[in-house]
Each structure stands twice: as C-alpha cells, then as structure tokens.
Amino acid sequence: MKWETVIGLEVHTQLATQSKIFSGSSTAFGASPNTQASAVDIALPGVLPVLNKGAVECAIKFALAIGATLNRINVFDRKNYFYPDLPKGYQISQLAKPIVEGGALKILVDGEERIINLTRAHLEEDAGKSLHENFQGVTGIDLNRAGTPLLEIVSEPEMRSSAEAVAYARALHTLVTWIGICDGNMQEGSFRVDANVSVRPVGQAEFGTRREIKNLNSFRFLQQAIDYEVRWQIETLEDGGRIEQATVLFDPDTGETRMMRSKEDAHDYRYFPDPDLLPVKLDEDWIESVRAALPELPAAMQLRFQNDFGVSAYDAGLLTGSRALAEYFEAAARACGQGKLVANWVMGELSATLNKAELDIMQSPVSSRQLGALVARIQDGTLSGKLAKQVFEGLWEGAGEVDAIIEARGLKQMSDSGELEKIIDEVLAANQKSVEEIRSGKEKAFNALIGQVMKASKGKANPAQVNDLLKAKLQ
Amino acid sequence: MSDASLSALAAQLAAKQVSSRELTQQYLDRITALNPVLNAFITVDADKTLTEAAAADALIAKGKAGPLTGVPIAHKDIFCTDGWLTTCGSKMLHNFIAPYDAHVIQRFKAAGMPSLGKTNMDEFAMGSSNETSYFGAVKNPWNTAYVPGGSSGGAAACVAARMAPAATGTDTGGSIRQPAALCGITGLKPTYGLVSRFGMIAFASSLDQAGPMAPSAEDCALLLNVMTGFDPNDSTSLEREKEDYARDLDKPLTGLRVGLPREFFAEGLNNEVATAVEAAVTELKKLGATTVEISLANSKLAIPVYYVLAPAEASSNLSRFDGVRYGYRAPEYANLDDMYCKTRAQGFGAEVKRRILIGAYVLSHGYYDAYYLQAQKIRRLIANDFTEAFKTCDVILGPTAPGTAFKLGEKSDNPVEMYLNDLYTIPANLAGLPGMSLPCGFDSQGLPIGLQLVGNYFSEAKMLNVAHQYQCVTDWHARAPEGLK
Numbered sequence: 001m002k003w004e005t006v007i008g009l010e011v012h013t014q015l016a017t018q019s020k021i022f023s024g025s026s027t028a029f030g031a032s033p034n035t036q037a038s039a040v041d042i043a044l045p046g047v048l049p050v051l052n053k054g055a056v057e058c059a060i061k062f063a064l065a066i067g068a069t070l071n072r073i074n075v076f077d078r079k080n081y082f083y084p085d086l087p088k089g090y091q092i093s094q095l096a097k098p099i100v101e102g103g104a105l106k107i108l109v110d111g112e113e114r115i116i117n118l119t120r121a122h123l124e125e126d127a128g129k130s131l132h133e134n135f136q137g138v139t140g141i142d143l144n145r146a147g148t149p150l151l152e153i154v155s156e157p158e159m160r161s162s163a164e165a166v167a168y169a170r171a172l173h174t175l176v177t178w179i180g181i182c183d184g185n186m187q188e189g190s191f192r193v194d195a196n197v198s199v200r201p202v203g204q205a206e207f208g209t210r211r212e213i214k215n216l217n218s219f220r221f222l223q224q225a226i227d228y229e230v231r232w233q234i235e236t237l238e239d240g241g242r243i244e245q246a247t248v249l250f251d252p253d254t255g256e257t258r259m260m261r262s263k264e265d266a267h268d269y270r271y272f273p274d275p276d277l278l279p280v281k282l283d284e285d286w287i288e289s290v291r292a293a294l295p296e297l298p299a300a301m302q303l304r305f306q307n308d309f310g311v312s313a314y315d316a317g318l319l320t321g322s323r324a325l326a327e328y329f330e331a332a333a334r335a336c337g338q339g340k341l342v343a344n345w346v347m348g349e350l351s352a353t354l355n356k357a358e359l360d361i362m363q364s365p366v367s368s369r370q371l372g373a374l375v376a377r378i379q380d381g382t383l384s385g386k387l388a389k390q391v392f393e394g395l396w397e398g399a400g401e402v403d404a405i406i407e408a409r410g411l412k413q414m415s416d417s418g419e420l421e422k423i424i425d426e427v428l429a430a431n432q433k434s435v436e437e438i439r440s441g442k443e444k445a446f447n448a449l450i451g452q453v454m455k456a457s458k459g460k461a462n463p464a465q466v467n468d469l470l471k472a473k474l475q
Numbered sequence: 476m477s478d479a480s481l482s483a484l485a486a487q488l489a490a491k492q493v494s495s496r497e498l499t500q501q502y503l504d505r506i507t508a509l510n511p512v513l514n515a516f517i518t519v520d521a522d523k524t525l526t527e528a529a530a531a532d533a534l535i536a537k538g539k540a541g542p543l544t545g546v547p548i549a550h551k552d553i554f555c556t557d558g559w560l561t562t563c564g565s566k567m568l569h570n571f572i573a574p575y576d577a578h579v580i581q582r583f584k585a586a587g588m589p590s591l592g593k594t595n596m597d598e599f600a601m602g603s604s605n606e607t608s609y610f611g612a613v614k615n616p617w618n619t620a621y622v623p624g625g626s627s628g629g630a631a632a633c634v635a636a637r638m639a640p641a642a643t644g645t646d647t648g649g650s651i652r653q654p655a656a657l658c659g660i661t662g663l664k665p666t667y668g669l670v671s672r673f674g675m676i677a678f679a680s681s682l683d684q685a686g687p688m689a690p691s692a693e694d695c696a697l698l699l700n701v702m703t704g705f706d707p708n709d710s711t712s713l714e715r716e717k718e719d720y721a722r723d724l725d726k727p728l729t730g731l732r733v734g735l736p737r738e739f740f741a742e743g744l745n746n747e748v749a750t751a752v753e754a755a756v757t758e759l760k761k762l763g764a765t766t767v768e769i770s771l772a773n774s775k776l777a778i779p780v781y782y783v784l785a786p787a788e789a790s791s792n793l794s795r796f797d798g799v800r801y802g803y804r805a806p807e808y809a810n811l812d813d814m815y816c817k818t819r820a821q822g823f824g825a826e827v828k829r830r831i832l833i834g835a836y837v838l839s840h841g842y843y844d845a846y847y848l849q850a851q852k853i854r855r856l857i858a859n860d861f862t863e864a865f866k867t868c869d870v871i872l873g874p875t876a877p878g879t880a881f882k883l884g885e886k887s888d889n890p891v892e893m894y895l896n897d898l899y900t901i902p903a904n905l906a907g908l909p910g911m912s913l914p915c916g917f918d919s920q921g922l923p924i925g926l927q928l929v930g931n932y933f934s935e936a937k938m939l940n941v942a943h944q945y946q947c948v949t950d951w952h953a954r955a956p957e958g959l960k
Contacts, residue, residue, distance in 0.1 A: 039575055043795040045568065046555045046577055046674040048709050078791050080838070082815055089794020141799065270838035272847060275681035275788055277710050 001238070002202040005230050006210075007165045008119075008157035010194040011172055012150050013182040014126065015058040021125050021149035022049030022092065029188050033131070033142035041147045043087035048276050051076075055149035056280060058181035059099045059123055060290045062151060065179050065297055066118060068103025070287060076123075076277045080270045084141050085128035093152075095271045098122035099280065100151075105175065106299060107167040108317050116168050117156040124150050145189075151181070157196065157207065162226035166219050169193055178298055178323040186217050193222055197229045199237065208233070209243040213250050213257055225250035229257050301326055309339020318347055325361045328368045335372025342375050349392055366395045373402040386459055387411045414460045417469065420453075423461070424469055427452045438474055446470070478955060481546055481640055481694040488535060488545040495535065495545030499528040499589050502547055506591065506638045509959060513614045515623075515633040517552050518560045519592035527589035534587050543697060544587030549639035551630050552593035553600055554685075555674040556580050563676045564596040564608040564626075567796045567803045567822035577674020578706045579643060579685050586701045591639050595629030598824045599793065600650055600678040602626050603896040606887050607826040614883070615658060616956040617922055621880040624654030624896075630688050631658035635923075636959055641689040641698055645675060647682045648781050649876075649900025652912035655688055656875035656925020659914045661942065661952055662688040663695045666932050667907035668713035671706030677792040679785035680711075682904045691952050692913060692942035696721040699935060715933070723940040729763035731941065734868030736771045739899055745878040751916030751924040752874050755945065759872075762944055769864040769871065773856045777901040778894055780857065783837050783850035784905075789827075790834025796822065829890065858906035865931045870941055873899055875912040875925030903929045913942045914951035923951070 020027055023040035040047045063070045075097040078090040100121035107114050126148040131140035153172065159165045173191055177184035184191050193216040198208035213229060216222045228250075233243055245263040250256075296304075302316040305326075311319065320326045329346050333339040350371065354364060374391055377383045383391060383406065394405035406412050414420050427449060428435055437445040453466045479487070487493050503521050510516050524547070531545040555561050555573035557580075562568045576584065583590070597607040605613040605628025613628040615621040616636035623632040627644030631654035634642050644651040646664035655662030663686045670685045677683060687698030699720040706712040733756065740749060756766060798804035798818030805817035823831070837846035864871060876896055886893045903910035908929055915926035926945075930938040946952050 042800055044555070044574070044801070045561070045563065045571065045676040045795070046573075046672075048673050050708060050710055080791050080794060082794065082797060084797075084799045084811070087795060087800065089797060090791050268840045270791070270835060270840075270843075272787060272791070272838050272843070275679075275711075276677075 003199045003234050004202045004204075005160055005162075005226075006157050006198045006200065006207055007159040007162075007226060008196040009155045009159070009165060009169060010196070011153045011169065012126075012192045012194075013153060013176050014190040015055050015149040015151055015181055016183050017052055017054040017058065017149055019052055019054075020147035021052050021055045021123065023147055025147065027148050029185075031144055033140065034144060037128075037143035037146060041087065041143050043089075049092060049274075051277060051280065052149065055123055056099070056282070057290055058149070059121065059151055060282065060287055061179045061181055061294060062121060062153070062176065063100040063103065064287075064291050064294055065175055066103030066105055068118060068121070069101045070282055071097055071099055071101060072282050073097065073279050074099040074282075075279045076274045077271045078274045081267050083127070084139065085130045085143070085146065087128065087143060087146055091125060091127065092274055092277070093124035094122035097279075099282075105168060105171050107164065107171045108314075109161075109164050109167045111314065114164065116158050116164075119154040119156050121151050121153040124152060126150050157198075162223045162230070165195060165226055166223050169219060169222055174298060174320070174322060179295065189217060192217055195222060195226055195229075197226055197233070198243070199230060199233045209245050211243065211245065211257075212247045214247055214260065216250060221250055221252055224252070224255055225257055228255055232257065295323065298323075298326070305329075305339070309333050309343065311339055311343045315343050315347065319343060322361065328361050328364070331368035332372040332375070335369055336376040336379065338375050338379050341378065342371065345371060345375060349389065353392075353396060365398060366392065370395050370402060377402055377406065381462065382406065382413055383411065384413055384459070384463065387413060410460075412460065413462050414457055414465075417465065420457065420461055420465060421469060423456045424453055424466070424473060427456055428473065435474065446474075478637065478690070478953065479640075480691055481543060481689065481697050484546045484640060485543050489540060491535070495528040495531040495547070495589060496525055498545065499524055499547045499591070502591055502639055505636075506633070509636055509638055512619060512959070513616060513632050513636055513638075514611050515595055515613050515629040515636065515638060516549070516592045517562055517564070517595050517610045517629070520559065523558070524589050524591055527584075531587040531589055541586050543701065545589070546640060547589040547591045548583055548698075549591040549594050549630060549633050549642040550580060550583070551596055551627055551643050551645055553596060553645050553676045554580050554643065555676070556590065556593065559590075559593060561593065561676070562610070563600070564598040564610060565823065565827070566609040569609060569803060571802050575674065578671035578708065579675065579702055582701050582704070583643070588701070594627070594633055594642060597626035597628065597650075598827050599676070599789070600626040600645060600647055600683075601789070601826050601830055603649070603653055603893050604881070604883075604886065605629065605654070606883065607824055609824060612883055615880045615922070616959055617659065617880070618920070620882055621922065622657065622883055624657035624876070624880065626650040626654075627662070627688065628654045631655050631660055631662070634658070634660045634688055634690065635956060637955055641687065641694055643685060643702075644688045645678075645683055645685045646900075646904065646910075647678050647684075647785060648904050649897040651686050651688060652875050652900045652910055652925065652927060653896060655912040656914075656927075657880040657923065659917075659923025659925075659951070659954065659956075660688060660690055661692050661695055661911065661913045661946075662686065663699065663911040663935065663938070664903065664909060665699065665703065665935055666713075666909045667904075668711050669703045669715075669909075669933075669935075671704075671709040671712045673706055673708040673712075677788075679788040680792060681788060682781075682785060684904070691946055692911075692939050693721065693724055693946075695911070696724060696936075696939045696943070699939075718936065720936050720939055723936045724943040726940050726944075727763060728759060728941060728944050731759070731762075731764040731870070732868040733759055733764050733766045734769040734864050734871040735766055736769050736774070736864070736871060736873055738771050738774055739873035743877050743895070743898065744874060745918075747918040748874050748876070748878060748924050752872070752926055755915040755926050755949075756872065758945060758948060759941070762948065767868050769868060771857070771860045771864060771902060773853060773860050774902040776853050777857060777905055778898060780850045780853045780905060781897070781901045782833065782894060783846050784854065786830040786834030787838050787847050788834070790831045790838065793823075793827070793831060798822070826890070854905045857902055861902070861906045861908055861929070861931075869931075870934070870938055871929040873927050873929075875899060875927040879918045879920070879922040879924055899927055908932060909935050909938060911938055911942060913946065914954075915949070916951055
C-alpha cells in the first residue's frame, strides 16, 4: 500500500520582550535559578497578572507579516493542571478567542513553491523548569522562565513530508527573527516545535490517527523525528496494528520516538476565561502604527531582488534566509551595482568561509562595503576571479581595504599588453612542440599554453586577453 | 470603651488630646480582654502595631497628618501584610508570613492608620458563619452562643465589640454585608473594580471586592476615601477620578426614590426582620423619600448561579496552594501526586474542598456549557434586572439577610441552608453593584437586624448619604453589645 504523510506543526516562539508577559521580571536567559522570579511569577497568594503590551505588539507584528486576521477582541483563558514548575496551577493562555487567526507562509521545497496555511497563533506564558540533577535526590524548581511570553503558532495539517515540515519551520524561524519578535535561539528554547504526525493510504480523505512529537529544538531533530515516526506508523499499520492517539518524545541518541502519555492520560484542562484579565482590545491606530514600523518582509524583498538585481527566484530565496544576510547582500550590491556577481560571492566564497569559521553573517570580518568594493574591482577588470579570492583572503584577515591589498600584494591584473606579449613570446619559444601541434589542429595544446602563460604571469594576466593575443600570434 | 466615630477620634488626635499610641493601646487592651471570648483576631502583634502608632504620632507632630492618621484599624486575614502571618483562615497558610503588602494595606499604611492585627474569617472566605475557619469560630458579641456571620466575621465582631474602631472586609457573595447585619454594624461592598484586589487572596476573582466595616455610614465613607483608587497592579481596577464619598452625607433625602424588590420581601424572610426593614422604610419616607415597587425576577437564580461561578473560579484560584513553594505541605508522601493529594487533603477544610470539587466539576469537559456558560448567561440577566430597576429608582432597599444570627453549629451540617443566608446579598456581587448593610433594629432575642441598600454603579456617595441620613434619626448603629468585659 502507498502511504501519505500528514504533518501539522505547533511552534512555541519565545517573544523578545524585556520583561515577562504578566509581570515586570526580566526575561534574560541564563540567570541563577529564581533570581528572575517575582511575587507574581512564583504565584504568591494575592498577586495578579498585568498584561505586557509588548507581547501583544509582537503578536500584531506576526499577524501583519503573515496576512492573518487580528481578533480585535481576544481573551485570555486559564488552562488548569498541576505541575511543580507551573506555580499558579494554571497556565494563562488563549483558547476560544486567540489574538491571531489564519494567515499563510510560502515555502520552497525542491524548487517547488508551496503555501502552508496557519490555523491560529495565541499568546501564553511559559512554565518554569524542573531541575532533576544535583539536588540530593529532590527536584529543584527554577521559575526564571515562568511567565516568559510565548506565541504559539499552529499550522494547518498541510505538510506532506519531513522536508516540507522543515522548510515550513525554517521559513517561520526566518520570519519571526526577521520581524524581531523572537531571537530564534533554538538551543536556549526560544523556538520549540511540536509535530503532529499521521499517515493515511494515498487517496483516503480522512486523516489517520495522529501522534504528537513534543519539544523538538533543532531542524535536524525535527526531520529525524518525523522520518522515524512515519516509518514506525506505517510499519505498525502494515503489521495489522493500530495507531493510538498519543504524545511522544524524540530521543536524539537513539533516533526514536517514545510514548510520553496516551490519550487516556490526557488532562482535562478545564479552560475558562481568566477573570483577572480583561479582554484585550486592539484599536486600529495601534495596529496601523505597528504596520508602519514593520520592516520589508522576506517575500517582498525576494521579488525586489529579482527585479532590481536580476537574481534568480532561488537565489533570492537563499539571500533572504535571514534579515541580516539580506541586508548584507543589498548593501554590497548597491555599493557596486553588480547584484548577480555579489549574489555569487555571498552564497559562494563568503558563506563557505563563514561556515568554516562557524560565524554568522553579522560576525563577518568582511563588511558588505568591502565585498562591494571587491566585486567592483572584478567588474572593472582590475582583478580576475582568482586574484579576487586572494584579495578576499586579505580582507578576511583584516589586511586593509580592497585597493590597498591589491597594491600591497601586487595582485593587479596585467593590463600592459607589451609586458604580456613578452611573456607570451617567451612561452611560445619554450614550447615549440606545442606550437606545432596547435598548428596541426590539436586544440588541447592551446589550453595548455594559456595555462603556461597564466603561470608565467603569476596569475596576473587577464585570461581573455591571453586568449586573444595567443590566437593572434599563432595565426 | 470609646464609642467615638472615626472623625471624632481623628479630631482628638489632631487636637493632641490623645496620642495614637495611647488610643491604639486602649484598643489592644480591649482585644487582649475580649479575644479569648470572641476569637475575632487570628494574629495580634502589639509591638508592630505600636511601632506604627508611634510613626503616626510623628506624622501628627510634624503636621503631616491626613484625615484619619493615628486611628487604628483591623485587617481581615485575607490581605497580605508584609511581615505578618497571613492565613486566610486556613491550615494551608497557617505558617505563611506575607513578604508584601496588599494594595489596601498599602493605602491604610500611607494614611497613617496603625494595624491592630489580622481578623478571623471563614477559610478562604468560604462561609456565612465564620465556622469554617481553621482557627476556630468567631462568637457574636451580642450573644456568644451565636455566629457573627461570615466570611468577614472577625472584622464584624471586633468592630461590634469595639475592639477596633473600624475594620477591612471582603465581599464575594455578602461577606461584608451579612456579618455586618448579624453583628449590628455598617459595612459597604463597593462597585466591582473600585478597590484594588492586589494582595487580597483570591476566592472568586470576578466577584471579590474589599470594603470598609465600621459602626456608621459616615465612618465607612471616610474609610472608602482611603481604600479606593486605581491600581496598575490589578487589571480589573477602574481608572476613575478620585471622589470624596463623604461629600453628600448631609444632603436631604427629599425626592429620593427607594426601590423595593418584591422578591426580597417574599417567602423565606423572617417576620421580625421584615418588620424592622419596613419600619426603616417608614423612617426614610419621613425624611422625604418615596417608594417604588420593583422586580428583580432573575435574582431567585442568584444562589445556583453563584454556586457555579464562585466555585469554578475558586477551584482554579486555589490551585496554587500545592505545597511546593510556601504554606502547608504534608509531612509524608510517596511521590509528587501523593504530595499534592495529601497536602490538599490535609491543608483544606471541608467547605473549601466541597467548593473546589463543585468548581472543577462545572468546568469539566462536557459540563462547561451546561453549567459554567449557562450560569454566565443568567448572571447577565440578573445584572439586566438591576439596570431596568434603576430606571425607576435611585437606590434599592431590602433585608441584608433572611434572618438574624443563628446558633453556632445550627447550620454547619447543612451547606444548602447555610448558602441561603446570602440570598439577598449575592445578586449585587453578580451584577458588580455596590451594596451596604446598616443596622435597623433588633429581634426579640436582642440580636441585630441588617438593612441592605444596593445602588447603581459608582453610586456609593448616594448610598452613604441615604444611610447617614437614616442614622441621623436612628441610633441602632450606635448601640454596642453590653455585658462584654
């Protein structure tokens, strides 16, 4: 039987606000346990939540960026359950009236464009952490994270492969960091993915029973977990088994998913509107001021890069992988007016070198202005591609500006044809055998001669010029 | 003991006829003498109290005194009070020393009013007799075989017994008004949102409201001036211009339209109470008021609605008492779930558990629509009845409770009968309206009878005006129980 995979993702993004969603405590990561937990965060008797408007603004930004509906009146609910890292015994979330509904995200998989629709996005507070190690057999509770604002972004079950799920997660990651509502740090848990996975026979209209893989904190784990889960579900079904609705965890060490709780163990969260918080009202002026402050979005920038710089749709997609990369590219391209050439350099030499050094674009030792200047020197014929790489190395090492490096290292392409002719004559004189072969029609020998000339010029000859001069001399 | 009003006490302090320390010491002595009998206070700390009184004296000496600086007040043990044991009448918090002040406490501190201590109450404010307190029942000062009402029973009893010139209370379904009625004092529940709930341990967040309890309406007006005001720490706190609640006290009642809800004078009302309330209506008419019959048809549903909504909110509000971070934790347990179960089984009393169970039930999957949602709809209908009624009257008048104080233990085995005590007070909470109770007589056993006024939103000044004018021509509020030592 042929099977089809159905995937929907729920992504918890920690919002990049200075303070928590319902208290004034700092949200900074990594402080000593409970040093960022106020009376409100530890749920002392009598304390009350006060909504951080900054978190609401993040949700507005997100809704505008994905073309979603903003619920002008949205409501916070209480989700009740007991756990030591949940101080109030309930999480403040949004169930019936979330702030964001609908919207869509464009993804690119194997060169194919797809639109993934979103169901909703709602504001809620993060829980604290239970620390099971190093407490002499008892569990420690760190409430620093309790109350950190989250936007939970829920997609429709519209992805059909792990590759699509990863592409969607990446596109979402790019977007939330692009508009500045999330720092995107997956190691620190700022962007956590839950994947709802099911399979069904191709052609069947109803969905299969889904299992939810919780808390995937890297794109690689997302891919591995879904691939494993899909294989497991298909094998189970083909062996005559049934899939039970369940929540599972992915173990990166074994590459397998394992059951956390079954449907029978599912909580009744007894949701109801939080009487401590008034419904959130979004007025048009607020929404418009957020819209006005929104940066140009990746999709719009991709189109503009294609139009302004003549780069391909695929390259435009890569160049807008992050806002920093896109801004770097655009600055370099504007500096020299050579978008396509800059695109090649950014995605080629620059990306490779950054990757090797484990640096991101914002840490690049070569500035966008310098890269623009470098490309300009290629364009005006001062540098060959090979020489340009040497100049790039100089820039990377901090040896100065482009022209200074060319000068200091003598990397200027030979422009004096007299000097070049002299080299060519010497090469011809030393390679009489090759000359005869060429004259008798052996084209291969011609290329070897070009190589010889380039070598003799220490790479500074202009290969096109060498080609022309050699041809003329051999005629 | 002094029967002086708050304004008279303040005048004596301002004229330096008495210092705050002296005045406060007199009340502390009275508490020492009477608390073993009445059990009105859970915590008394004379050193802390007198330190605050000394600070008040310093303010008075510097000429920086406010209207009530130096006058001491007792606080219900539901308000978190920095450095004080704050128990909410529960074993669950029997060891909880609050590390911060509730907004209400902050305001009284800022006004220079020393705290006399923390008053006894029904556990987590759940009760109408003060018998659910972990710290034992409070006795009614008019007859110690009787309950003082609840949940602010300690507050009402201490004011009635003149152990404090005034007290704070909270009212979720009548917890200020009913004990005020049963103890023969004046108490006011303000419009929802007028007094910040920050630091007040939550029972039912959409209904809870703090208010003043004192012998007279004039006293309550002065206390309300201290308590009210916007608080950014409470999202349901209302941002309104500050008003003087005493400004209309002396206005004549000529032309006042008093609404008499026929449902409040029907079956279930004790005859002696009905007679006293009707006599009060006659007094008001003499003062120039007219009466108009009104109907609050849906208020008969108030008790069932309340006992869905209040427990629903309470079941969630009380989840934080889990033994993890503060308060009581069971001494022995096998694992996490066992720790939760034993802690909550041992830490909460029967009435609290009953309401948590009811609340969890009505919010459960499959029951939410039938109970919680339906109750919310009826709540709206009850509020609409009041809106209609206030088109034809300025203030609504009726009994505060269906009867006078009952004997200790008389109703404690019958929760439904106990719940009926809040029949007339609950509708105002559901509608968010202000309500007050004031003394209007005594029954044949010498137990006080309470008269209730319910006003339109933000009409506290009007209600206080009506109550004050009534108190100018009657002396029920001025009577104190005799025979107490």
